[in-house]
Amino acid sequence: MKGMYAGLCFIVATSWADPLVESLQFGSEPIYLGGYFSAMADIGERTQRLAIDEAALMLYGEYPRWGFMAEWEFDEPYTRYFGDDEGETTHLHGYIERLNAYYHFDDATVRFGKFFSSIGFWNQMPINVLRDTTSDPTFVYQLFPMLTTGIETNLYLDNGDILSLSLQHNNDLDGAINNFDIDRHIAWQYEHQSDWALWRMGGGWFRKRDNKESWYANIGFDKPGLEFSWLSEAGFRQEESERGYDIYLQGVWHYLPHHDLIGRIESFDDPIESRSRDIWGLVGYTWRPKPSMAFKTEVDLYVHRKERLLFSWSVMF
Structure with missing residues (x-):
């Protein structure tokens, strides 16, 4: 345990030096090289771990009508375990998480390649520093493929709503980084901005490479605010005779500038x-000294599993 806490103190201490730099621009062209990094400590009852959770480089371009994104990620490249499972693991294999290009028409955007599926809200916040908590809701892992390799069209309707349609009819590009090993995926999403909140609803069908097919549907809302913000998503997935579901509600209290309390x-x-049925409660705190840096801590409480304590430090450049 002493080694774990010493490592955690080192992470916190080094973060006080300003590690953030602007993305590297290539000459006068709107092409940039950036990335992100996060480290975390996961403290359970019997096992604790200290990990470089993710590290990635991104090369992207942003022209008036078109652009591209290429992201190369290392997923948990180093983990040190303490307690009952003392030891360490190293995973230095990188993955192509995103590789896509897009073009803006007057009333539509077309994207092709590998991209995060346009489903709900949380799935479109793929970088730790952009999210409210270190942990993700189970919602994003069990209902639908997080990533799609194919083509997507966003249609901008006259009333301001957005209809997204996507199609995959091939194997994943570097499918080891996806939550389902798929070769087919059809999805749609409808986005509507009401006076009260931003709403998204959608659904889809996908086939895993073992030929098992699933249907899913989801709905959610995002209500930002100066003092309080609310986010909720719900959905189900049907595969043969089995059906799973997930629903979560999150509230964020922006009680001071740069400081948030999350439930x-x-x-x-x-x-x-x-995965057995469970209910999961979370209480967390996030401090953002800069928009591209976050310190987070949270306590996760389960009905049928042991609680855990998470700390993380993440930056994006």
């Missing part, structure tokens, strides 16, 4: 992937 409660059941 989230989630209920889920996933018999398809042999």
Whole structure:
């Protein structure tokens, strides 16, 4: 345990030096090289771990009508375990997380390649520093493919709503980084901005490479505010005779500039992937000294599993 806390203190101490630099621009062209990094400590009852959770480089271009994104990620490249499972692991294999290009028409945007599926809200916040908490809701892992390799069209309607349609009819590009090993995926999403909140609803169908097919549907809202923000998503997935569901509600209290208190409660059941039903409550705190830096801590409490404590430090440049 002493080694773990010493490592955590080192992470916190080094973050006080300003590590952030502007993305590297290539000459006068709107092409940039950036990236992100996060480190975390996961403290459970019997096992603790200190990890470089993710590290990635991004090369992207932003022209008036078109652009591209290429992202190369290392997922948990180093983990040190303490307690019952003392030891360490190293994973230095990189993955192509995103590789896509897009073009803006007057009333539509077309994207092709590998991209985060346009489903709900949380799935479109793929970088730790952009999210409210270190942990993700189970919602984004069990209902639909997080990534799609194919083509996507966003249609901008006259009333301001957005209809997104996507199609995959091939194997994943570097499918090891996706949550499902798929070769087919059809999805749609409808986005509507009401006076009260931004709403998104959608659904889709996908086929895993073992030929098992799933249907899913989801709905959610995002209500930002100066003092309080609210986010909620719910959905289900059907595979053969099995059905799983997930629903969560999250509230964020922006009680001081750069300081947030977060609460989230989630209920889920996933018999398809042999995840037992559970209810998960979370209380967290996030400090953002800069928009591209975040220190987070949270306590995760479960009905049927042991609680855990998470700390993380993340930056994006």
